[in-house]
Amino acid sequence: MRIGLLTEGGYPYLSGDATLWCDRLVRGLGQHEFDVYALGSSRSQEDEGWVALPPQVGRVRTAPLWAAEDDGVVYGRRARRRFAEHYGELAAVLCASGSPEAASTLEADRFGSALYGLAELARDEGGGLGGALRSESAVRALERACRAPGAQQTAREARVPDLLSVAAHLERALRPLSLDWYQDDDLGAVDLCHATSGGPAALPGLLARHFFGVPLLLTEYGVRLRTHYLAATDAPPAVRSLLAAFHGRLAAETYARATIVTPGNAHARRWQERCGADRAKLRTVHPGMDASPFAEVGESTDCADPDTLVWVGRVEPTKDLVSLLHAFAEIRKEEPKTRLRIIGAPAGPEGEAYLGHCRALAAQLFPDEAEGPHTVGDNPVSFAEIGGPELPTLADAYAAGGVTVLSSVVEGFPISLVEAMFCGRATVSTDVGAVVEVIGGTGLVVPPRNPRALAEACVALLRDPARRERLGAAARARALELFTVEQNTTAFHGIYLEIVARTPVRRVVVDETGEPLPFAVPAEAHVPGRWTGAPVRSTPTWATAQARATTPTPEGAR
Template identity: 60%
Template sequence: MRVALLTEGGYPSARGESVVWCDRLLRGLGNHEFEIYALTRSARQEESGWCDLPRNVARVCVAPLWGPASASESADGGGPDRPGFGRRERRRFEGHFRDLAETVCAADQEEGQRGAGSAASGGTHDGTAAAPRPTDAPPAAALTDRFASGLYGLAELARERSGLPAALRSEQAVRILEAACRAPGALRAAHSAQVADLLAVADRMERALRPLSLDWYGERGSGSGLAAADLCHAVGGGTAALAGLLAGRWYGTPLLLTEYGVRLREHYLASAADAVAPAAAGAPVRALLASFQRRLVRETYTRARLITPGNAHARRWQERCGARRDRLRTVYPGMDAAPFTEVGEKPPEPSGGGAGAGAGVRGHTLVWVGRIGPTKDLVTLLHAFTEIRRAVPDARLRIIAASPPPAGGGRSPEDTGDAGYTAHVRALAAQLFPPEPPGVRTLGTRTPGGSPVSFEEVGGPGLPSLADAYAAGGVVVLSSIVEGFPVPLVEAMFCARATVSTEAGAVREVIGGTGLVVPPRDSHALSDACLSLLRDPARRARLGAAARARALELFTAQQNIEAFRGIYLELMSYWQEGGRGGDGADGGGVPLPFARPPESHLPDQWPDQWPGTGDRGTGALAKGGAGAVPGWAGPAGWADDGSAPAMPVAASRQGEEDAG
């Protein structure tokens, strides 16, 4: 099977968690042929190079989403205000882009209902226009259809013109955006958009729509590009899946969408962070870009044949954004359990003194592992540890910074967190836990400067690997306020460690009763949960064993690979040939089993005559003479003339009985 893997900001780049997952998937599905179509987000990403590609990667195409479009695209595509555009093409562009712009700027009934309750019928208290009421706003389905019409219309025009980057940045495009922002029923934030805001929105939309102008698609029957792919697998929604949408529309190629972090949710979080940044984009820019992303994601969810979220938390987001429940299938991201096997299979350590003194200290040690940043809320963890320290004077807290590994193993070149936030957390720890007096003995626990809180990194002294980091304590803590799929928790479960976590993202789903879960930003609840485990080594051992069993059942790399192996076969077994309800479907438009088999992309150069019967499709391939395949020697056991070996009588009779 030929699979087109569509990525944005990830594979085949040399860094990131998604890169590790993609590399493992491709190597695990070595019987399939992959072509990589990657969109890069920055010059730094391109300069970082590629990871080592497996042998089953036949082709890699890379295009940037940063910086201006290439000179060739700008020259060929032109714009509606340039000589290359004819009058008819200009009208087509204006019509399609107007459909796109007006749906992006419009507030549908959902947005209207969200804002109408807080505004008077004539406007708000500050004089700005109120959000439209539900009865005034167009239905969401109508806007979705119009957005799709504009999007695919622009795609057809870009295909004819070899790209539209200049047109999407043209003065005419900005004027259409301005008119859409001023139209009745537009988003309230869009009414105040200035020229600088409109230019910024046009620039960002051109980058997001850049896949329309790429030469990735090819022609049907050409044997190259997305036209020859049996399946498009998009890793992430939004721009990464746009090429898959076009392949599905033009060639009927099924689209599989995998989201381990929901793209729309990530956009909302980034927009909220930008709102308080010193050089933040204005409210109109953020509102319009959020609307564009929402429309594009909804279209992707509508057209995708199957969507595989990484957890129930992501699945709920996808359902809210328009994904059909019957097209959603949760597939947990796989992780390599082998590095944690030795730690996980060790028997529980004793908690007493004597020969087990070191183990007793480890039992009273809390470990936090991850990439340090504001969303990890280490401030709450430090305040909780002050209460833990009062109840258990010999308790220790080890904060261990770790970054996602690159594909192929080893340490990532990324830094391990936010330097400013790390400095803030270190200063708070020094304030809450001043160095102990010189005469105090710390029982062998690594506490630089005599403090019960230490800051370390994986790969540093005493912690050569992640497994050593989790083995350094008896309880693993996660204090995040925002979390997707909690990778550190799964690693701790592989190591048979009891865990205390805040309820964020998919934490409760991953833990599944094998650890303690508390509300986020609640230092008292966090300290109480940690104390209950620090004081009960038997309970720690039971929870750790249950956690390891759950992780080995649900979260291994092999489980993930086998799930996608079955999904690939399932999607290929029901192919609607020809796209748009083509000839591979029955009269009702239902896909037929194996309407396009995996070998259909092979060149149609079969011999004119097949020996044995004289008809194509039966008999054995000859080694020579008319209609022979050059260089083909036939399977082992076949005769020199290319004929099949004689079938044993018993096997022949059995075949006749089966056929009868």
Template identity: 65%
Template sequence: MRIGLLTDGGYPYATGELRLWCERLVRGLPDHEFDVHALVRDPRQERAGLVGLPPQVLRVRTARLWEPVDGGRAHGRRDRRRFAEHFAQLAHSLCDEGAADSFAAGLYGLAELARERGGLCAALRSERAVRILESACRAPGARRGVRDATVTDHLAFARALEQALRPLSLDWYGAGGPADDREAEDGWEGARAGGLAAADICHATTAGAAALPGLLAKRFFGTPLLVTEYGVGLRAHYLATDGAREDALRGPVRALLAAFHGGLAAEVYRAAHLVTPGDAHTRRWQERCGADRAKLRTIHPGLAADRFAEVGESDDAGDPDTLVWTGRIEPAKDLVSLLHAFAEIRRRRPGTRLRVVGAPAQGGEAHAYLAHCRTLAAQLFPDEAPGAYAVGENPVSFEEAGGPEAPEPADAYAGAGVAVLSSSVEGFPLSLVEAMLCGRATVSTDVGAVVEVVGGTGLVVPPHNPKALADACLGLLADDDRRRRLGAAARSRALELFTVEQNVAAFRAAYLDVLSHSPGRPAPRAPGAPLPFAGAAEAGVPVRWAGPAARETVGAGAGSRDV
């Protein structure tokens, strides 16, 4: 079958989130065809170029979201009235909690206008849009958070909304769109053959902007929609507009953006045929946002187990006097609590060492937090200043992943007896799975999907509790047999649940399940292109269905045959 893979800020480019997962999925399903439709938000990502694409990727289409996608086309009088009607529905749903049902009507009305006439980007930036938004914020029943919005707030939200709705104006939706000529220029006879109408399934990698094209493909062509979320996208939007940030927007703008992203997520979950969260933590968020429990199927992320086989299958259980922490160095990882816990560990077991192996710091906040952790380590161990990147006699070493001591993730775990995760906030802990594949006993804080990943193969303590973290680590460091048993159990669990092979097999089954429960529909294609699932499956079975003398005609594509 042909899959329309919808991505946002990642695959098929060499940088970005979820790139590795998408690449493994596509390469793991060589019996399917993929059309990749990518939303790109940063010109630097496009300049970095594409990853190497396998032959099953037939087509890559990108949308540069840093610039309007409709060329500034303006509407005529009738279309302006039509825009005002649909935008008023959308704005009313964002300002009034009791009008949430009008979100879908406004969204799809704007999408149909963009498909037929174009000009949506210019209309959303117009004075008319700002006046409609101002009226909705001041209408009776408007939520308290938006009543005090100023003209500046309306302008700021209108800009943000126009950027969020740019996927509605793309020429990905087949015939009738404002930019269908581009398809013909690419060598396709008939514009619809190259759009999402040609997909058997649309697979969106988030329930946010990437799912918008999938929503429209379902509405325009009946294409089934599958949505995967490895992490809570809606929560990320809330954090991105956090009032504690120096560059945060004002309260009314944050309230309107939260209402928009919440409404979009709810509509995506409602319209999707299947939603696949990566863990129970994400699943609970999706249920709170309106996802039907019957549509949810957890599919855990998968790691390449062969990268950790040498360490995991060896008899060496690691140095019983060494702890290792790996990940991105940021405040959510709570390295401060880990350093305080290690001070207690060092007091009770003087020969213990801690290796902090972090990814290269990105951004000012990460650099500042790393500097803070180095300073704290120097204060806690004044007679033994921590090293910069080399592992020596210092009790704490800060190393960079990919450096001489840990060129591969498995190398970071090879010399350690216990792997530690100290996060205060966590989604799906991939570093924990890496440690489990290496056969290492783990001590983790009870956040995110940690308990779901660890099961009974590691120790879990409350977050923000250095004493509990220290006690758990000391208990494992002092008991070699227990560490070996837990490490072996952890590896067995990871191999069963968290491998690339398991992940790909689950999505292969999910694709077949979605298609089998979707109503049949004609699939518009370029002339001469194959039509998967165009004929009944039993048409190719060389058997007689009734007695020896029975003859029956079964449809097979455009013709028929006797069996």
């Protein structure tokens, strides 16, 4: 089968969200063909290039979301009237909407009608939508909607700078509507679209469904709407309200039109249900991780230092290392031999500053000891990064201690926790994100921002080696069962077949006499081999749809 893989700021670029997951998915499903449609997030990302693509990738098409391109198309009077009608309707819905979950069916229909109307305009006119979205008429339409009777109070308070900010954001978010991907031999030729996130990445899938009836599968390992809410806290109230309405309505439209939605964990699933996703469409598919690098450590019963606590991850404020250091101060009172190793690199300038703060706090809490089990100048807290001679690999980091600690206050799917489970380590974690779902009773979980509870759980495991061993073995067994690449690709293979089997045939296949052949395109029609007995010829539309483009170089794909 032919899959249109829709990405934003990730695969096939070397850097970006979900690049590794998408690469493993494509390589693990060699029986299918993939066409990749990628929205680039920055010039630097494009300059870095692509990952090495496997042979099952038939074509790659990219488009920059980071730059507004002028295609030179100028709308005439009729096209301008159509744009004003659809954009005005879109703005009216945003100004009238409350929370996404409280929005009416009528508002949802109005939003979808306006969205697809803009896409149809761009398709009919051969472009020009970007210029129209950046025009003064767009800002005026937004202003009229904000001043109209029945608009929200926060929308009525919007000033010119607020309107300009909202219009610019909408123009960027709606850039996928202007792409030339929506043709019979392009997105119209795939058997299904798989969007790897919500938001702009799902827009091409929505349009492929609208124009050609292509079914849409949506995967969200991080709910895009939640990400927007967390990132928009500093915006003025009017801007926050209007953009929240737009992203909420876009999420609801995507959930409504998708055939199946696959959250990565129960935490994401609850968000999706709250934002309008039908529970019957939801299938939890946990992220797949490569367990092989951790096999040697996981199968070994040796431990470099059973009295050492290990924290592994990116150093940033959400990881709450401050609480971990205060908890370790309590642990040292109960178990003076215990050491703490913080292993990881800072995440950007904010992470650098936070790492400096944590180093200073460690020096303050644990001044050099003149007597006791350690020598003078030997601080029980150490900071390190992976890649040096002492810790050459990630597995070596987890092998450095007997208990792995996660102290975060914000977490989605806790990758470091799964890595520790692959290594057979007992864990102590804070109850955030999908932690409880991942642990499943194979580790200790405590409230976040509670150093005392964190200390008590760590002390309990440090004093009970047999319990540590039991929990570590159970954690490894659970991780191998639920969180491997193999289970992830197997789940998506089954979902692909289920979606295609439930989708009406969109292509008419005829025999040599021109008579239609029913059931001539089964789900396994693209699997190598002869699956139909009689020779068939296809209609011109089907032949066009089967045309293949050779994989271009990164330069040629832009």
